[in-house]
Amino acid sequence: MSSVGIKGYAYCLNHAPELGLHYGSTPFTEREAKGDSDFLKALPKYIQTYEKAMQYAPNQAYIGGISYEEFEAAQTPWIKNYLSDANRYGRYGEIMPEDEFLGLLAICDVFDLIWLEKDFAGNVKARLLKDPVMTESIVARLKGAHDLPEIEAEIRDKKGRALYSDGKVVGCVRNGHEIDDCLFAYVLLENLACKAGGVLALLHLMKNSNVKPEEIDFVIECSEEGAGDMNQRAGGNFAKAVAEIAGCVNASGCDVRGFCAGPVNAIIAGASQVAAGARKNCVILAGGAVPKLFMNSRDHVKKELPALEDCLGNFALLLVPDDGTEKNPVIRLDALGKHSVGAGSAPQAITSALIHDPLSAQGLTFSDVDKFAAELQIPEITLPAGAGDVPHANIKMTAALAVMKKAIEKSGMDDFIKKHGVIGFAHTQGHIPSGVPFIGIACDHIRAGTMKRVMIIGKGSLFLARLTNLADGGSFLIEPSKGGASTGAVSKEDVKSLILEALSEIAGRLN
Amino acid sequence: MGKLAGKKLLLLGERDGVPGPAMEACLKDSGAEVLFSVTECFV
Numbered sequence: 001m002s003s004v005g006i007k008g009y010a011y012c013l014n015h016a017p018e019l020g021l022h023y024g025s026t027p028f029t030e031r032e033a034k035g036d037s038d039f040l041k042a043l044p045k046y047i048q049t050y051e052k053a054m055q056y057a058p059n060q061a062y063i064g065g066i067s068y069e070e071f072e073a074a075q076t077p078w079i080k081n082y083l084s085d086a087n088r089y090g091r092y093g094e095i096m097p098e099d100e101f102l103g104l105l106a107i108c109d110v111f112d113l114i115w116l117e118k119d120f121a122g123n124v125k126a127r128l129l130k131d132p133v134m135t136e137s138i139v140a141r142l143k144g145a146h147d148l149p150e151i152e153a154e155i156r157d158k159k160g161r162a163l164y165s166d167g168k169v170v171g172c173v174r175n176g177h178e179i180d181d182c183l184f185a186y187v188l189l190e191n192l193a194c195k196a197g198g199v200l201a202l203l204h205l206m207k208n209s210n211v212k213p214e215e216i217d218f219v220i221e222c223s224e225e226g227a228g229d230m231n232q233r234a235g236g237n238f239a240k241a242v243a244e245i246a247g248c249v250n251a252s253g254c255d256v257r258g259f260c261a262g263p264v265n266a267i268i269a270g271a272s273q274v275a276a277g278a279r280k281n282c283v284i285l286a287g288g289a290v291p292k293l294f295m296n297s298r299d300h301v302k303k304e305l306p307a308l309e310d311c312l313g314n315f316a317l318l319l320v321p322d323d324g325t326e327k328n329p330v331i332r333l334d335a336l337g338k339h340s341v342g343a344g345s346a347p348q349a350i351t352s353a354l355i356h357d358p359l360s361a362q363g364l365t366f367s368d369v370d371k372f373a374a375e376l377q378i379p380e381i382t383l384p385a386g387a388g389d390v391p392h393a394n395i396k397m398t399a400a401l402a403v404m405k406k407a408i409e410k411s412g413m414d415d416f417i418k419k420h421g422v423i424g425f426a427h428t429q430g431h432i433p434s435g436v437p438f439i440g441i442a443c444d445h446i447r448a449g450t451m452k453r454v455m456i457i458g459k460g461s462l463f464l465a466r467l468t469n470l471a472d473g474g475s476f477l478i479e480p481s482k483g484g485a486s487t488g489a490v491s492k493e494d495v496k497s498l499i500l501e502a503l504s505e506i507a508g509r510l511n
Numbered sequence: 512m513g514k515l516a517g518k519k520l521l522l523l524g525e526r527d528g529v530p531g532p533a534m535e536a537c538l539k540d541s542g543a544e545v546l547f548s549v550t551e552c553f554v
Contacts, residue, residue: 260552296553345532345550375527377554387553390527428554461526461552469550471526 004271005328005481007281008209008318009440010201011062012093013311013427014101015054016193017047018164020293020310023189027294043297046307050097053310055082058378058425062313064092068441071425079306079380092440093204094131095311099165101196103128105189106171107141108196108245113188114144115154116163116171121145133203138245146171161185180230190290191238194225197287197314198242205283205316206246216318218279219243219253222266223286224430226257242285251283260375260434261460262286264474267317267436271331271476274319282319288312288429295428296385303384313432317439324483329446335362337457337475345471351401354457354475364453366402369420369477370445373438374398374457376426390433394457395421434458435475442478454478516542524550 021027021043030037053059057078061071065087075081088094096104103124106114116124125142128134151172154160163171173192176183198221206213219239226234227241239253256266263286270282290312297307322330337354344350355372359365374394382390398420399413408416426433435456445451459473520543524531531548538545 260554344536345530346536347529347533375554382554385553387525388528390554393527430554433554459526461550463550464552469532471530471550 002275002334003322003330003332003479003481004274005320005322005330006317006439006443006478007320007328008205008211009443010093010204010208010316011064011437011440012197012200012204012314013053013059013062013095014098014193014197014200014288014314015050015095015310016098016101016290016293016312017310018098018167019189019193019290021047022162022164023186023290024293024295024297024309025291026297028186028291039298039301042301043294043307046297046301046305048306048308048310050095052082052306054088054095055084055086056308057081057083058380059095059311060086060090061425062092062427062437063090063095064440065090072423077380079308089132092208093201096131096200099124099170100128100131101312102163102165102171103142104196104200105163105192106144107138108192108199111176112144113174113176114163114171114192115146115151115160115174116142116144117148117151117169118145120165120170133200133207135247137247138203141245159185161189177229182226182229182233191225191227193290193312194223194287195238195241195245197312198223198238198285198316199245199287201285201287201314201316202242202246202248202283205285205318209318211318213247214250215281216243216248216251216283217281218270218273219248219251219283219285220266220270221253221255221285222257222262222431223255224257224259224262224289225287238287239285242287258458258472259460259462259464260431261458261472261474262431263315263434263436264456264458264476267319267331267456268333268336268474268476270319271333274321275333277321280320283316284319285314285316286431287314288427288432292429296381296387299385305384308378308381309428311427313427313429315432315436317436322481324481326447326480328481329443329478330481332477332479335359335364335477337455337473339459339471339473341470345469347397348401348404350459350471350473351397354459354473355398355455356401356405358475358477366398366405366407366416366420369453369455370451371422371438371442371454372398372420372457373422373435373442373454375459376422376424376433376435376437377428378424378426381428389424391422391424392417434460439478446478446480452479513541518543520545522548524548526550526552527554
């Protein structure tokens with residue numbers, strides 16, 4: 001089988017400005033290096049409220065609160081044209097407020113690491129029960145509420161990290177080890193937040209796909225965090241930890257890493273296992289990255305713009321065998337793009353490897369693809385920081401390559417960019433904006449017959465780890481199911497029929 | 512040899528723009544000396 005069905009998808013955001021203010025890597029390192037600097041004093045003035053984050057058009061596009069077409073038509077700049085009728089819940093997921101997210105952190109903690117203040121814990125517990133994806137058994141995991149003085153002592157005397165709500169300390173992350181920096185409170189917070197985001201996305205995925213937790217067979221997690229200890233810094237495994245909280249008792253799992261190319265590689269790995277019949281189904285998911293909150297806020301503050309990097313992003317997909325019906329659009333495993341070691345680092349070489357080569361191998365050309373979804377960062381975040389409009393830069397490079405390969409005329413570049421490009425609507429969470437936010441939209445359109453082929457492209461900055469100067473990338477196509485690909489094995493009857501067909505062809509030639 | 516001959520270069524590349532190694536390849540025959548080349552990612 002060379003195609004695998006996409007049964008469901010979920011996209012959620014966790015509004016987390018106070019985590020960002022204290023533990024986003026930009027504010028955190030500034031505080032460590034310079035104390036209470038002018039930038040740190042100014043940053044809180046540029047933070048959006050939950051209501052504003054909910055009304056921000058790209059955020060609504062991410063959770064499916066508005067369609068992609070509504071997003072395209074939304075008045076820009078989005079920071080001056082907030083949506084008036086936005087809701088917490090969209091058809092793909094939700095934007096969870098920060099206090100509830102702290103409650104979810106405590107739910108996901110199985111090592112007594114998250115302490116919440118008693119009244120705060122009681123309040124968020126009651127609110128979490130109103131979330132349609134939260135069950136009583138999941139919320140019942142929120143235990144271990146403490147008195148504030150006890151929490152303050154843990155922060156003051158035992159290297160715990162404070163958790164804030166409305167500017168007040170409402171809890172802490174306890175330090176996990178005296179000397180092992182993999183288990184310091186900051187790292188544990190980062191990992192637990194990633195786990196909690198993954199849990200939220202998985203719960204929405206199961207609701208959206210109408211599957212029960214016990215039906216999930218395997219989970220692959222593909223964030224950019226590293227969970228381990230000093231002897232195995234990124235030993236893992238987020239996937240199984242997420243599955244445990246979500247009640248997926250029959251699932252196992254593993255993690256796949258590759259910076260922002262992690263999700264595309266994880267999807268290809270999961271799809272291959274389903275295609276081979278090794279797994280009945282496979283969930284691919286990732287939670288968000290606390291360090292990336294307010295990553296570019298120095299420039300936003302300097303330019304007196306809202307500090308928009310206030311949300312953790314997460315997603316989950318459910319891959320199943322291709323049943324040959326129109327119900328589930330499919331990922332094609334016979335048309336994968338790969339940025340090989342020898343491909344080189346020139347933008348043209350990368351674009352060729354990821355886009356032109358897999359299309360050309362299947363006898364397809366650029367205009368056969370309705371949309372190319374590569375990096376999908378919100379341009380209102382990246383433009384003020386000098387990083388440009390990344391989705392636009394990527395589709396421009398694709399259009400330029402299409403001209404070079406004589407697939408389109410140079411005069412047709414602008415039309416190509418408009419027709420085949422995607423406007424960025426994902427937070428700068430690294431792995432999250434790398435192609436995957438468009439999968440849900442693509443599947444909806446393919447089911448509706450308004451798109452016939454979409455390419456998802458992921459790119460990863462491997463060089464950041466100082467192991468290699470190389471970057472990485474991968475791509476795959478999503479199409480309607482062609483039908484008849486429901487089993488991985490070839491039956492005896494199939495073999496008989498193929499032999500008969502071949503023999504009759506030979507007999508025909510002899511005549 | 513062009514106008515960069517004998518110059519010393521610091522190359523700051525970007526993943527979604529022009530990466531450092533790509534600039535190095537373009538400047539290989541320029542007669543300039545690449546002292547430092549790096550690719551960064553700002554997203």
